[in-house]
Each structure stands twice: as structure tokens, then as C-alpha cells.
Amino acid sequence: MPHEKVLLVDDEREFTEVLSQRMQSRGVAVETAGNGREALQKVQSGSYDAIFLDLAMPGMDGIETLKHLLNVNPDLQVILLTGYASVQKGVEAVKLGAMDFLEKPAEIQKLMDKIHQAKANRMVIVERQAEEKIKGILDAKGW
Amino acid sequence: MSEVPPHREGELAFFGRMGAHVSHEMRNVLSIIGEYAGLLADLLEAAEAGRPLDSERLKQLSRNIAGQVAKGTETMQRFSRFAHAADQQTASLDLTALVEDLVALAQRHATRAGCTLKTQLPNEAIAVTGNPFRLQHLVFSAIELLLAALENGESVTVRLHAEGSTAVVTMLGKAPITTDEWSARVSQLSAAANESKAVLDTSCTEGILSLTLAIPIQ
Numbered sequence: 001m002p003h004e005k006v007l008l009v010d011d012e013r014e015f016t017e018v019l020s021q022r023m024q025s026r027g028v029a030v031e032t033a034g035n036g037r038e039a040l041q042k043v044q045s046g047s048y049d050a051i052f053l054d055l056a057m058p059g060m061d062g063i064e065t066l067k068h069l070l071n072v073n074p075d076l077q078v079i080l081l082t083g084y085a086s087v088q089k090g091v092e093a094v095k096l097g098a099m100d101f102l103e104k105p106a107e108i109q110k111l112m113d114k115i116h117q118a119k120a121n122r123m124v125i126v127e128r129q130a131e132e133k134i135k136g137i138l139d140a141k142g143w
Numbered sequence: 144m145s146e147v148p149p150h151r152e153g154e155l156a157f158f159g160r161m162g163a164h165v166s167h168e169m170r171n172v173l174s175i176i177g178e179y180a181g182l183l184a185d186l187l188e189a190a191e192a193g194r195p196l197d198s199e200r201l202k203q204l205s206r207n208i209a210g211q212v213a214k215g216t217e218t219m220q221r222f223s224r225f226a227h228a229a230d231q232q233t234a235s236l237d238l239t240a241l242v243e244d245l246v247a248l249a250q251r252h253a254t255r256a257g258c259t260l261k262t263q264l265p266n267e268a269i270a271v272t273g274n275p276f277r278l279q280h281l282v283f284s285a286i287e288l289l290l291a292a293l294e295n296g297e298s299v300t301v302r303l304h305a306e307g308s309t310a311v312v313t314m315l316g317k318a319p320i321t322t323d324e325w326s327a328r329v330s331q332l333s334a335a336a337n338e339s340k341a342v343l344d345t346s347c348t349e350g351i352l353s354l355t356l357a358i359p360i361q
Binding site: 011012014015018019021022025056057058059061083084103104105108 | 166167170171173174175177178179181182185189207211251254255257295
């Protein structure tokens with residue numbers, strides 16, 4: 001059974017196909033989206049440990065997609081993975097709440113490290129939310 | 144120092160933008176080849192661990208890599224011709240090839256605007272004499288202008304034909320009603336066209352907006 005679940009968002013179908021195969025052979029469950037709208041639909045109906053997002057896509061670009069994704073769920077772990085090399089865009093993405101910014105081509109091990117890091121971040125968030133929930137219940141009961 | 148006319152200021156920006164599109168395209172090509180190389184390494188590693196190699200899969204991988212190399216080579220050949228257009232102030236050139244290269248290179252630009260570019264070009268060369276780089280800029284600017292009027296998902300068709308001693312490049316697209324700002328941009332482009340001895344004309348019939356560049360064949 002796969003340990004992590006990832007969403008690849010890129011309009012280069014051949015890129016997402018081959019990267020999916022490589023991630024899957026490393027035990028990662030992968031879904032793909034060819035544009036920002038498709039990614040939003042997937043996020044609304046599914047849960048992902050990490051989302052790899054291209055910057056330059058037709059229609060809704062990466063930055064706009066990132067804003068919408070984080071609007072749906074601010075805890076999403078989004079990593080920009082793009083051939084559009086611009087430090088300025090990378091900084092903008094991270095300021096908006098992206099976990100990281102990587103330039104294509106990226107080594108598979110680097111991507112796997114980011115997936116593990118994203119999953120760890122998510123676990124911390126889930127634990128924190130559980131603690132807050134328990135604290136809320138305890139406070140309500142006056143314990 | 145003499146003042147630079149407004150339509151000239153855009154020439155450097157145009158060159159930069161096309162370079163950025165091509166470098167993005169090439170990064171994608173190299174990334175895909177890189178992933179295929181990685182997949183090959185994964186398969187070989189699995190084979191060393193005892194999993195049999197699937198020769199059909201390897202053949203397909205080889206074909207895919209060759210396909211990406213061909214795509215990258217074509218992009219670079221087109222970009223090389225595009226860049227060398229700036230070498231000469233005046234030259235005799237094949238407008239058919241120029242438009243074909245330009246539309247191919249501008250495809251990503253259109254895609255980012257949510258549109259696509261199509262061509263209807265003659266099979267034969269149409270020879271014109273002029274400033275190759277300015278002609279490229281002029282055709283691109285007309286495409287860009289039409290894209291600015293189009294809605295997401297629409298397409299621009301670029302047609303070329305010869306009419307006596309004139310080469311006619313027509314850009315067509317389904318567009319809503321244009322704005323005053325758009326009309327002002329048309330006037331600016333018209334001035335640039337005149338400088339290249341070309342004439343720009345616009346018309347709108349049944350929701351189809353067309354920009355026509357008439358370029359003298361010399």
C-alpha cells in the first residue's frame with residue numbers, strides 16, 4: 001500500500017506521466033491534473049500529502065492556482081516545480097504559503113525528500129489540530 | 144540622442160519574451176528527457192535485483208526520448224532562425240517560413256493566454272525584401288493584439304497568401320466587441336507597419352475579428 005499521496009499539476013502530460021511512474025515505483029500514490037481548474041477539483045474531493053505545481057500553465061497560472069488551493073485548504077503542502085526560472089516568482093509563491101520552490105529538472109531523490117517533508121509537516125498540523133480539539137473539549141468540560 | 148519611437152521600445156521586450164518562451168520550452172524538454180533517463184535507471188536497477196527487463200517498454204522509452212530530442216531540435220532550429228533575423232537590416236526572405244517559425248515559437252505565448260494558434264500557409268515560398276526582425280515583430284504584434292481581444296479557449300488562425308505584388312498575412316479570431324484601448328493599440332501597430340512599408344487593416348464580420356497586414360513583395 002502506498003505511504004504517501006501526491007498530486008502533480010502540469011500541462012506537460014508526458015512529464016507528469018513519466019514522473020508518476022517513477023514516484024509510484026517508490027511507493028507513492030500519484031494523481032495528475034493538467035491545469036489549475038482540474039487541480040482545484042481534485043483537492044476539493046481528495047486529500048494529498050504534497051502537491052507539485054507548475055507555474056506557467058494555460059488559463060489559471062501557477063500563482064493563481066496556488067492562491068485558490070490555499071483558499072480551499074491553507075494547510076496544503078504545495079511545492080512549485082517549474083521550468084519558469086524566476087527567483088522573484090519563487091519568493092512570491094513561498095510568501096503566499098507554498099512549502100518550497102524547485103526548478104525543473106529536479107532529481108527524483110530531491111522530490112522524494114520534499115514529499116517526506118510535506119507528509120511530516122501535515123502530521124504536525126494534524127497533531128496540533130487534534131491537540132487543540134482535545135484541549136477545547138477539556139476546557140468545555142472544565143477539566 | 145534621438146528619441147526612440149514607442150513601437151520600437153517593444154522590440155527588445157519582444158526578443159526577450161520569445162527567448163523566455165523558448166528557454167521554458169527547452170527546460171520542459173530537458174526535464175522530460177531527464178525523467179526518461181531516470182526511469183531507465185530505475186528499470187536497470189530493478190533488473191539487477193532480478194526483475195526481468197521488458198524490451199517493449201525499453202523500445203517505447205527510446206522512441207519517447209527520440210521524440211523529445213526531435214521536439215527540442217526543431218524548437219532550437221526555429222529559434223536560431225528567429226535570432227539571426229536581427230543580423231541584417233534588409234534582406235530577401237521567405238515570408239512563409241518566417242510566419243511558420245514565428246507561430247510555432249509563439250504557441251506557448253498563446254497557450255499562456257488560454258488560446259491556440261493555427262496556420263493556413265501556402266506550400267510555396269513567398270519572397271519579400273525588408274527588415275527580417277521588424278517583420279517578425281510586426282506579425283507577432285498583430286497576433287498578440289488579436290489574442291488580447293479574444294476570450295479564453297479561442298484560437299487565432301494565421302493565413303498567408305500572395306495577391307499580385309503584395310503578401311497578405313491575415314490573423315482571424317472570434318472576438319467580442321473591442322475597446323477604445325484596443326483601438327489605440329491598433330493605431331500604434333499601424334504606425335509600426337507603415338515603417339516597414341506594410342499596411343495594417345482591421346475588420347469585424349459576424350463576430351470574427353481580423354487583422355490584415357499587406358506587405359509589398361519586391
